[in-house]
Amino acid sequence: MKRTRYRWLMLGLIVTLIVINYIDRSAVSYAIEPLTKAFGIDSAQYGLISSAFSIGYMVFAFTAGPLVDRYGPRRILLIGVVIWSVVTAVTPVSGSFAGLFVLRVLLGAGEGPGFPAATRIVSRWLPQKERGLALAMVGGVAVSGSLLIGGPLVTQLIAGVGWRGMFWVLALLGVVWIGAATLLLRNTPQDHPRVSAAEREHIAAGQTEEERGRAEGPARIDWRAVLTSRNLWIIGIGYFAWGFMFWGFMYWLPDYLGKQYHLSISAVGLFSVAPWAAGVVGALLGGVLTDRVFARTGSVRSRFVIMGVALLLSGASLIPIFAAPSLTVSVVFISLGVGLGFVTGGIWWVAAIDAVPSQPGVAAGFADAAFALSGIVAPSVMGFIVSATGDFSSGFVVMSALAVIGAGLMLTCTRAPRRPTGTRTESEEHQPA
Template sequence: MGQMKTVGKKAWGYRYVILVAVWLLYVINYFDRTSVLIFLPMIRDDLGLTPAEAGFGASIFFFAYAFAQISGGWLADRIGPKKVMGIAIVVFSGVTFLTGLVRSYTQFIWIRLFLGLGEGHHFAPAHKTIANWFPKKEKGTATSFFSTAWAFGPAIIPMIITALAAAFGSWRPVFYVLAVPGLLGMFILWYFVSNKPEEMLKKGRMTQEEFDYIQDGLVSDKTVEGQKGGMSIVVRDKNFWIYSLVLFCNLAIYWGSTTWISSFLYDQHHFSIKTMGAMVSLPYVVAIIAMLLGGRLTDKVFKNKTKPVLLISYIFSIPVLFYVGMVPTGNVPIIITMLVLLGFFVNLSFGAVYAYPQIRYSKDIVGSAVGLSNGFGQLGSFVSPLIAGFLVVKTASGYSYTGAFIFFAALSVLASIGTLFLKEDKFVLNKQSQSVNNSGTNI
C-alpha cells in the first residue's frame, strides 16, 4: 500500500490533465467577463452612462452569477459537472458575441444578466471535478492552481484585447473574436474531461495505482454518501455561514477592485488606453505567484489548514487597499508598487478559501457546498462594484476613487474578523443530528 501511494503521488497522473483542462476552460470564461470591465470606460462613453450606471452594469452580472452558482452546484451533484460546464460554455460564448452589438443601456444590462447566468454554471462544477479527482492532501495545491485562471486571464487579457481594439479601431469587434475560443473549450471538455476517475480508468487513460491513490485520499462520509439533499446538509453547519461571509468579503474585494482598476488608472491617473492595459495586467501577473504560494502554504506548511493563509492575506491587504486610492496622480513608481502589493495580498487567499469546502465537506455534497457558498459569496461581487460606483467622486481633473478603495479595505477588516471564528475540522453530519451515530463516518 505504501508503494502504491508513492507511485500515485509522484507520477504525472491523469488528474493533472483534468486540472489543466478545467483551468483552460476557466481562462476562456475569464476572457469574456474581463473584457467588459477593461472596456468599461469606453462602453460608458459610447452609451453615455454615468459612473453609477456603469457600476450597476458591471455589478448586475454578479447578481445573476450568484444565483447561477446555486443551481450550478445542485446540477453538478445530480447530472455531473461535465454536462453543466458544457451548457455554460455554449451560453456564455453566444452572449459574448452579442455584447458587440449592444447599443443601449437596457441592452447592456440584459447582456450582463445572461452572461452571468451562463458563466455562473461553470464554477461549482469545476470545483466538483477537482474534488472528485484530487485527494485531500493535494486539494490546496490543486485549487490554488485552478485559481490562477482568474489571475492569468486578467494578466494577459488587457494587453490582447486592447491591441485588438486598437487594430479594429473599436471595442465592439473584439467581442465577436472572443466568441471563437468557446469552440475550443467545447472540444477540450468533450475529449479530456470526465466526471470521475472511474471513467478514465475504464478508457485506459490512467493507471490503477493513480486511481487507488485518489480514492484513498478523497474526503468522504458514509453518512452522506448517495444523499440528494446536499444543500440541506451543509446549511446545518454553522461554520458554513461563517465561511460564506468570509467568501462574500473575499470576492467583494477582488471584484470590486477588478471592476474599477482600469477606470481608476484611466480616469484618476490619466494613462492612455495602451498604457492602462499594461498597468492593469501588473497585479494579476503577481497574483499568479501569490495564488500558487497560498496553495502550497496551505498543503505543505500549514498541513491542510486554511486560516493562517487567509489571515495573512486579509490583514496585509488592509493598508494596501487603504492607500492605493490615495497615490498622487503622476507618481508612477508608487502606483506600480501599490499595484504589485495589491495583486499579491488580495490574491494570496484564493487557493485557501476555495480549498476550505473541499477539505471540510464530503465529495458527495461538495458541489452543493461550493455552489451555495459561492452563490452567497458572489453577492459580494454584485454589491461591491455597485457601492464603489457611488463612492467615485467627480473632481476638476477627472474622478477620484479614494473612497472606493477605503471601502475595499473595510471589507478586508471584516474578512479578517470572520476568519478568526472559522473552524477547519471535517464536517460530520452525526455531530449535527441525533439520528446518525459515530460509526457512520469514514475519511
Template sequence: MSDIEVVPAHPTALEPAPGEGRARAWVVTGLLVVLMMINFADKSVLGLAADPIRRDLGLSATAYGLANSAFFLLFSVSTLAVGFAADRVRPRWLLLGMALLWSLAQLPLALGGGVALLFASRILLGAAEGPAFPVAEHSALSWFTDARRNLPSALILSGTALGVIVSAPTLTWLIDHHGWRAAFGAVGGAGLVWAAAWLAFGSEHRGARKPKRPPTRTPAGPTPASDIAPVGYRRICATRTWIGATVAYFCTYWVVALSLVWIPSYLHDAVGYTTASSASLVAGIWAVNTVVILGHGALAGRLLRRGVEGRWVRARFGALALTVAGLAAFALAFLGRGPAFALVLVLGIGFAGVMVTIAVTTVAQLAPPSRRAGALSVMNAVATLSGLIAPALVGHLVDAHGAGGYREALELTGVILLVGALAAATLVDPARDARRLAR
C-alpha cells in the same frame, strides 16, 4: 436547503486510488484552467473598454456600474441551481452547456446593439458563468485526495488570474486598434473553441461508490470529509467553518469585482496613468495573485501531508493575506502616482485572491463528496453577491464625488477586507466541524 437525505441520481465520484488516472486528472485540470482563463477574460472586457463603451453608449458612471452589476443579477441564482444539479448530473455536460451559452451571449454585442443589448448580454453571461467556478472545482477535486487538492484547486483559481494577465494587454490592443466590439467577438470565439476541446477530452472521475459511515475518530485523527456519510446542506452551511469561509470569500470577491470593473478607470481617470500602463498594472495585480495562489497551493499540500491542521495551513494564511490587502487599500487612498503607489497596488491587492482557493478547499474538506458541489455552490452564490453590490456602489460614488469617490471606495474596501480577515481567523476550523458533522 434541507436536511432531508436525497441519494444522488448517480453518486458523486470519489478520489482515485494513488496513481489511478493521474494523467487524465491533470489533463482535465489543465482544461479547467483554460476555462477559467476565458471566463475571466469575458468578465474583464467591460473594465478594459470602460471609456469607449461609456462614450459610445452615453453612459454615466452610475449606469455603467449598473451594467456591470447586471452581470451578477442571475449569477447567484444560477450558481445555486446548477451547483445542486452537479451533485446529480455529470459536471462534464454542465460545463459544456455553460461554455456554449456564455460564448453565444458575447457575440450579439460584437455585431452591434446599444444599452439594452449590453444589459441583456451581461445578465445572460452572468447566468451562464456563475456556476462555472464551483462546478469546475468539484469536477477537478473528485480526482484528488484532500491532502493533494490545494495545488489543482490553486491552478484552477490561477486560471482566473491568468485570464486577466493575458487578456489585459491583448484585449486593450484589440480595443485600441479594432474597437471594443471586436473584443467581445474574440472572447466569444475562444469559448467556442474550448467547448470543442472539452467535448473531446473533458470528464470527471467516475470511480464512485456509496460512502459508508465510519467511526467519528480513527487513530490517525478526524475522519476525512470524503468518508463521511451524506449530511444535509443545512447542517454544512450552519457550521462556523462554512460561515467564516463564505464571509472571507465575499470580502475577497469585492476586490475581484473592483479589479475587473473599476480599477482600470481609476488608474486612468483618477491617478493619471495611460491606458496601456493601466492595463499593465492590472495584469501585475493578477500576476502577483497567481504567484501567491500557486505558492500557497504547493506549500499547503506539503504541510497537510505532514499532518498540519487545515485551519493553520489555510484559514490563518488567508486571514494574513486579507489583512495585507486591506492595509494596502487604505494606503492607496492617500498615495499619488509613483513607484510606491504601483508597488502597494500590485503587491498588496494581489494578495487578496488567495482566499478564494482557501475557502474552496476548506469547504471541500468539510463537506462529503455527494454534497460537495452543492456546498461549494451555495458558498459561491453568497460570496459573489459582492459583485452585484460593488460595481454599482462605486459608480454612484464616482458620479457623486468625482475622483474623491474612488478614494472613498478604497477606504470602504479596506474595511471589508479586514472584516474578512477576522472571519477567517476566528471562525474557520474544518477538522473540528467535520467531526461534528460525522456524529
C-alpha cells in the same frame, strides 16, 4: 502498475475554461466606445449593463451547485459553455440597451456554474494534499492570468478583426473547448477508461469517506448540512471581503490611477499590470503553501489560518495608500494587497469542500455567490464614495476594514473540522507498508 496522471489533464481543461470565462466576461469593457456608439448607450446604461452580469452570475452560481451535485459537473459545464458562447456570439448584434442587458444576465447565468463544477471536478479527481495548488491554479492563477493576457489579446483582436469580430473569435474559443471537453472530460476517475488502478488508488487514499461514498451517481442535496455549517458561512463572509477588494480594483483601478495621478491611457495600462502579476505569484504561493502545510499536519484548520493571515496582511497593505499616497506608494502597496489577497484565491474552494465534503458543488456555489455579491456591491459603493467625496481614500478604508473583519472571523471563529478518515500525511505516505 504504472500510475497515470489523467487528473492533471482534467485540471488543465478546467484552468483553460476559467481563462476563457474571464476573458469573455471582461471583453465588453474593451469595446465600450464602439459598442455604446453603435447601440446608442450612455454611461449610466453601461453601468447597469456591467451590473447585469454579476446579477445573473450570483443567482446561477448558487443554483448551479445543486445541479452540479445531482447531474455531475461535465454535463452542467457543457451546457453552461454552450450558453455563454452563444451569448458572446450574439452580443455584437444585440442592437439595444435592453437586448445587451438581457444578454449580460444570460452570460452571467452561463458562467455561473463554472467554479462550482470546477470544485467538484477537483474534489473527485485529486486527493486533498494536491488540491491547494490545483484550486490556486483555478481560482487564482487562471483569474489573475486571464486579466493579464485578456487586455492585450482582446485589443489586438479588435485591431485585427474589429470589435464585432472580436466577440465572434471569443465565441469560437468556447466551441473549441466544448469539443475538447466532450472527448476528454469525465466526472470521476471511475468514468475514465484510461485512468490506471494505481492512480485511482492514489486519489481515493486522499479523499474523505463522504467523497469516496459519493464518487459515483447523482447525490442527494442535504440543505441542512450546507446552511448550518458555521465554517461555510465564515468562508462566505471572508470571500465577500476579498471580493470587495478584487472587484473594487478591477473596476476602479484604471480610473483611480488616471484621475489621481493624471496618467495617460497607455501609462494607466502599464501600471495596472503590476497588481495582477502580483496576483499570479500570490496564487501560486498560496497553493503550494496550503498543500505543504496540509501534507505535514493533516489539519484542515491550517487552511483557515493561511487565509486569515493572508487576508489580514492584504487589508493592512492598503493603509499606506490612504495614509501617505503617491504614485509609487499606490502601485507598490495595491500590488502587495492584491498579491496577498490572491494567496487565498484557490483556498476558498478547498475550504468549502472541507466545510461540507458531501456537498462540494452546493458549498462551492454558496461561496461563489458571496463572491459574486461583492461584485455587485463593490463597484456601486466605490462609485458612491468617489461621487460623494471626490476621493478614493474612503473606498480603500472600506476595503481594508472588510479584510480585517473577514480575517478576524477566520482566525478566531472557525471550528476545527475532524481530520478526514483515510487521509494520510506526507510522512505516513512514505513509510513502508
